Amino acid sequence: MDNTLFERYQKSLKKERRFVRLYQLVILLLFFGGWELFSRNDWIDRLIFSSPSRVWLTFVEKVSDGTLMIHVSVTLMETVVGFIVGTLLGTLLAMVLWWSPMISKVLDPYLVILNAMPKVALGPILIVALGPGYISIMAMGALISVIITTIVVYTAFKGVDPNYSKVMQTFGAKRWQIFKEVILPASFPTIISTLKVNVGLSWVGVIVGEFLVSSKGLGYLIIYGFQVFNFNLVLMSLLIIAVFATIMYQVVELIEKKLIKNQD
Amino acid sequence: MDFLQLENIHHSYFSSKEAKEVLYDINLSIREGEFVSFIGPSGCGKTTLLSIIAGLFPATEGKILIDGEEIAEHNKSLIGYMLQQDYLFPWKTIEDNVTIGLKLTDRQNKTHKVTANALLQEVGLPNVGRYYPRELSGGMRQRVALARTLAVNPKILLLDEPFSALDYQSKLKLEDLVVETLKTYHKTAVLVTHDIGEAIAMSERVFLFSANPGKLHKVFDIPKELQGLSPFDARQHPSYGGVFQSIWKELESLG
Numbered sequence: 001m002d003n004t005l006f007e008r009y010q011k012s013l014k015k016e017r018r019f020v021r022l023y024q025l026v027i028l029l030l031f032f033g034g035w036e037l038f039s040r041n042d043w044i045d046r047l048i049f050s051s052p053s054r055v056w057l058t059f060v061e062k063v064s065d066g067t068l069m070i071h072v073s074v075t076l077m078e079t080v081v082g083f084i085v086g087t088l089l090g091t092l093l094a095m096v097l098w099w100s101p102m103i104s105k106v107l108d109p110y111l112v113i114l115n116a117m118p119k120v121a122l123g124p125i126l127i128v129a130l131g132p133g134y135i136s137i138m139a140m141g142a143l144i145s146v147i148i149t150t151i152v153v154y155t156a157f158k159g160v161d162p163n164y165s166k167v168m169q170t171f172g173a174k175r176w177q178i179f180k181e182v183i184l185p186a187s188f189p190t191i192i193s194t195l196k197v198n199v200g201l202s203w204v205g206v207i208v209g210e211f212l213v214s215s216k217g218l219g220y221l222i223i224y225g226f227q228v229f230n231f232n233l234v235l236m237s238l239l240i241i242a243v244f245a246t247i248m249y250q251v252v253e254l255i256e257k258k259l260i261k262n263q264d
Numbered sequence: 265m266d267f268l269q270l271e272n273i274h275h276s277y278f279s280s281k282e283a284k285e286v287l288y289d290i291n292l293s294i295r296e297g298e299f300v301s302f303i304g305p306s307g308c309g310k311t312t313l314l315s316i317i318a319g320l321f322p323a324t325e326g327k328i329l330i331d332g333e334e335i336a337e338h339n340k341s342l343i344g345y346m347l348q349q350d351y352l353f354p355w356k357t358i359e360d361n362v363t364i365g366l367k368l369t370d371r372q373n374k375t376h377k378v379t380a381n382a383l384l385q386e387v388g389l390p391n392v393g394r395y396y397p398r399e400l401s402g403g404m405r406q407r408v409a410l411a412r413t414l415a416v417n418p419k420i421l422l423l424d425e426p427f428s429a430l431d432y433q434s435k436l437k438l439e440d441l442v443v444e445t446l447k448t449y450h451k452t453a454v455l456v457t458h459d460i461g462e463a464i465a466m467s468e469r470v471f472l473f474s475a476n477p478g479k480l481h482k483v484f485d486i487p488k489e490l491q492g493l494s495p496f497d498a499r500q501h502p503s504y505g506g507v508f509q510s511i512w513k514e515l516e517s518l519g
Contacts, residue, residue, distance in 0.1 A: 161351070163347055163349070163351045164351055164353065166320065166345075166347065166351075167345075167347065167351050168364075168368070169320055170318055170319075170320070170343065170344065170345035171364065171365040171368050171369070171416060172368065172369065173368050177368055181353070181364065181368075182353065185353070185355045186353075186355070188355075260355075
């Protein structure tokens with residue numbers, strides 16, 4: 001075998017990767033650099049669009065007086081709980097539907113209606129019902145993802161090749177055994193991809209929830225910043241949300257790698 | 265002694281538009297340790313009949329007796345079923361795939377590993393227990409599926425065209441392996457196939473079905489001199505051609 005060819009190929013791969021990283025960095029620097037430049041020269045409205053340096057100053061100030069920590073942890077907690085509850089509840093509902101074809105037939109139109117309805121519109125009702133606190137915000141984060149999770153995961157359950165179940169049946173497997181050994185593991189890839197969607201959805205639910213009610217959290221900071229016309233604060237919160245949403249997404253990808261490394 | 269008996273089996277499929285009769289008054293019996301094949305044109309209900317024997321769903325009418333007893337929950341485990349494709353679970357290792365049937369019926373996990381290794385050895389695949397199905401070739405996977413079917417020690421093996429998805433070479437090798445393994449363990453087997461040659465080479469009797477509705481048309485006894493040979497050698501035997509011709513003509517006459 002010609003090893004030099006292979007080495008050259010590997011080198012070209014490495015080179016390409018470095019280029020991609022470089023361009024990604026350039027875009028990032030251009031974005032923040034341009035933002036700063038435009039703002040300093042008054043090419044954009046400094047009051048509305050702020051600037052990276054001012055956002056940074058706000059960030060430092062909020063970190064040093066200790067308030068940012070509280071806001072971030074509140075929102076993060078609400079989002080993570082909303083995300084987990086939404087996904088688990090959705091998967092559980094999907095299990096019920098799979099278990100009983102009768103229930104699934106009966107509930108079908110209701111699922112369609114619930115899915116089509118904008119869940120954030122339920123916000124006011126939730127707040128009245130559950131009180132203006134963490135609970136209703138977490139409920140919001142969960143509610144926004146639960147129906148779509150149910151539909152997608154149930155579709156995945158139904159889509160599993162029936163011959164796998166047939167194999168189990170010939171071994172005299174009970175229905176729950178078929179579920180545990182075949183249906184669930186076969187659906188992991190789909191469940192994971194709904195997790196990825198749900199990360200984004202839960203953030204929407206929680207931030208909207210905080211817009212409506214609450215005196216803590218990043219959603220609150222955004223609304224507060226907007227009310228007192230402090231857009232440094234708004235943009236800082238947005239950037240923090242972007243960072244944490246990305247981290248959550250990465251965590252899900254990590255789980256994905258661990259869970260489905262052996263599937264075709 | 266008749267081991268598997270089918271008495272007056274009728275079966276119909278119902279859909280919202282029509283009822284279709286697929287099996288009409290099937291009566292047949294198979295001796296213990298015998299290897300038989302079901303052949304016939306498509307739509308003759310041979311796979312349906314196999315599924316009914318496997319207990320996947322009940323026949324509309326009729327009785328199935330195994331060893332004189334009707335099949336029910338408690339003796340379902342007497343039957344092993346192999347499908348067209350291996351359907352190994354891609355998320356389980358080969359070893360876990362082989363032992364899945366045991367895991368479902370018996371909680372004693374310790375002996376499973378030993379059973380799995382012995383069976384993999386038997387089908388000519390030692391040392392693959394830790395692999396995943398995607399790492400094996402089609403022929404190897406179907407051999408693992410055979411090991412998985414044998415693991416629960418069934419009395420009857422139902423083979424639903426298990427060689428049809430394989431390349432010709434793997435198919436011939438696997439035919440030999442299946443016949444040899446089943447003879448060793450003195451298992452009764454029913455093979456569904458559309459390949460006349462395969463039916464002749466592997467079985468002792470061939471049941472020919474006609475279609476619409478599926479009826480048992482004729483039973484062929486395979487000559488003794490072919491029965492003693494491995495499927496590969498049987499195909500080379502001088503009397504193979506004659507048997508093939510007679511079954512072929514009968515199949516043609518069905519249209």
